[in-house]
Amino acid sequence: MxxxxxxxxxxxxxxxxxxxxxxxxxxxxHPATNNLSSLAADNLPEAISILKELDRQTIEVLSEKKKQICYLKNIIHDTIKSGNNIYFCGCGATGRLSITIETLWRQVNSKDNIKDRVFSFMAGGDVALIRSIENFEDFPNYGARQIHEAGFKDGDLLIGSSEGGETPFVIGAVEEAVQISNNKPFFLYCNPDDLLCEVAERSRLVIENPGIEKINLTVGPMAVTGSTRMQASTILLAAAGIALFYYNENDKSIEEAIDHFYEYWDSLDIQFIERFIVQESQYYKDGDYLLYETDGQLGITVITDTTERSPTFSLLPFENANETDPDLSLCYLFMPDALDSERAWENLLGRTARTIEWPEIDGIASREQLIGFDFSAKVINRRKLLYKSIRQHRFKIQSDQEGINFILGNYRHYLPAPFTVPLFSHLILKMILNSLSTLVMGRLRRYESNxxxxxxxxxxxxxxxxxxxxxxxxxxxxxxxxxxxxxxxxxxxxxxxxxxxxxxxxxxxxxxxxxx
Known part of the structure; x- marks a missing residue:
């Protein structure tokens, strides 16, 4: 050694x-998934049904939290009406869901100045959407530092999400918000209070702090052990997002929206993803690569699922164009309507990307690093130049006014999404992609049992x-x-x-x- x-x-x-x-x-x-890897290989319909049921149970828990969501909605309403701003923060999966919420807010309010009243940041900045910054989440002082750099001020509201309820970065940001603003921050998490207090002192300090509002969204174990990108981040995205997008509505509107969401998912047949799972996994087994082709409407959810595969299953992360002879990731985002990397990022986020230029982290979260993750129209030729024999296929996931189109090889499926608030369409897409990618990885033997x-x-x-x-x-x-x-x-x-x-x-x- x-x-x-x-x-x-x-x-x-x-x-x-x-x-x-x-x-x-x-x-x-999770006891329901103890043979998930075997089912992924030998019985996909059963595996798909199990994962869909776990997501149904997640939405059921969401339904039980309507009162808390309405309370958060009222605080958001008062904050916006008083002229102050709403901030969302997290790290890893919760960082991505925080950025997702802001992105969707900007899409919905693109022609209104209110679009700039919602702000998000994640551990490591926007670069971490694609490649997490090693150990960044372990430092509470980084969370405190980023909230200051984000412009958080007295009267603003911070909503911090931590799947486990113990993330030092998020806790640091939430505790700093207490010092800055007279508006109590919210802390959203997915483990029982008593257990968190026993396991992590930092969590106990947050839970027992009367200056911090808490919403406990425990949904049970994850489908793949510890993989909180799945059910935990789904309920956190739903709860925080619903409270924001319905900030100007009455409580009954929220209750009806959640009921509609539950009924839609409960009745939805997602077995269509079986053929997409088989095809995608076969491409990888054959040594081929995949480009997830999408648009500015759905891009944030597509990039979230595709980039989260790397840390979860030890896949090569999205390569950076600034790297010398990089190894190619199995899949990559592709936004053909963007002519270059800068415009691709703007199309993805609905704003200029935010980076961290701290000298002590040696440029790993800088603007130069971010622009190197080029998923614009140039991505096909860029990857061909690196490996001339590369075989790249396209998985198109694109939106229209009423639903989502899935196209891969000879397979097509149209999914109606009858929601007036885009958040719900993204939640549906998130759950479908989470199941799809998890079962693809199971067929590639990237986990054992669960x-x-x-x-x-x-x-x-x-x-x-x-x-x-x-x-x-x-x-x-x-x-x-x-x-x-x-x-x-x-x-x-x-x-x-x-x-x-x-x-x-x-x-x-x-x-x-x-x-x-």
Missing amino acids: TDNAVKRADKFLSIADQFKLGRLVTEQP VMTYVRASNNKLIDRAIRYVDLILKNKNIELPFNTLAHYLYEMIERTPSDQSIVLATVMEIEKRNT
Whole structure:
């Protein structure tokens, strides 16, 4: 083991107790999906039905939270009417949903000055939409710093979302908002209060702080263990988004909208995605690549699902045009109506992109880095120049006034979306894409049972998760080692394992080799 690996492991172990989150509900395996990887390979209709049912249960929980959503709606109404602004923040999946809310707000209010009254930021800035900044979410002071740079002031309202309820970055931003504004910030999360208070001191301080409003949206374990990009981020996006988009409506309008959303999803047949799952996974097995072609209306939800696959399943992330000889990601966003990268980003977000130019992070969240993620009309030729023999297919997901078109190869499907508020169409698309990508990854063996064995250990929470998964697999093989020993093995293998391979399985194999 290198000296660097030892130092990194020891540094993590010195604070590991703050990130031992295995007892949280969001970190538990879901009993309904314990054979999901097998079903993805052998019985897609059953796998699709199970995932759809878990999303139905999520919307059912949302229905039970109407009172809290209406309360948040009233605070948003008063804030806007008083001339102040609404801010949404998060990191990872909750950062993307925060940016999604602002993007949809700008689409709906594109011709009204009120479009500039809603602001979003995520850990690492807009660059992190595509590629998370390693360890950024572990620092509460970064959250505090970004909220200041965002222009948050007295009277403004912050709505911070953390799937697990323990994210240091979000907690730092929320606690800083208490100091800046007389408008109490909101903290939205998906784990039981008592459990959070036991597991994480930082969470207890937020939950017990009378200066912070809390909305608990616990929905149970995730479909893939720990993959909070699924049910947890769905209910957080729905609750926060509904409160915003109905800020000027009465409570009954919210109740009716949620009921309609539930009834639509409950009656919707999403088995059509089976043939798209089979086709997409076959392209990858054949060594081909896929471009998700979309438009400015749906782009934010499409990019969210496609980029979240990288950290969840250890896929190569979207390549950056500024990198030398980059490895190509399996899929990439494609917005053909944008002539260059700058315009593609503006079409995606409905505004100029926001970057972080802090000297201490060496440009990894800078404007130059962001523009290098070029998903404009140039993307096809750019990737061909890198690899002349590349075979690229297009998966078109495009909107019209009444629904969404899906086109891949010879397969087509039109999905009616009878909603007056676009948020609901995006929630439907999100749930469909989450199921589709999860089952594609299952067919590529990127998880086992429902355990995220290909998790990318890029921050302290995920380091802890990876160690727990290593421990789980080893115990099934009758090998038991102390947590500290497993941590040192993991950090050793992080240095030796390619980024698109499973650090969990690589660590297990190394330990088996040395203990036989």
